[in-house]
Amino acid sequence: MQMQIDIENLKGLLEMVKNVREELSKGQTSIVADFQLKVVENSLENWIGKEDKK
Known part of the structure; x- marks a missing residue:
């Protein structure tokens, strides 16, 4: 489920760009x-920061 949320967030960010x-x-x-x-x-900074902590 977490991956789906991340993908949806990335899609939203892409649309903004x-x-x-x-x-x-x-x-x-x-x-x-x-x-x-x-x-x-x-x-993106927050998402990368979370991934770096894993």
């Missing part, structure tokens, strides 16, 4: 895009 890239490709930079990238960064 795609959304930000789409905004940037249109020349749109925004507070929302910056926030989304920060969420992705923090989530």
Whole structure:
């Protein structure tokens, strides 16, 4: 079950990255895009940290 949760989280992060890239490709930079990238960064750091402790 834990692996499924991790995969779903990664899918969500991937979708956020795609959304930000789409905004940037249109020349749109925004507070929302910056926030989304920060969420992705923090989530990946937390996930990697948990994996490193195993």
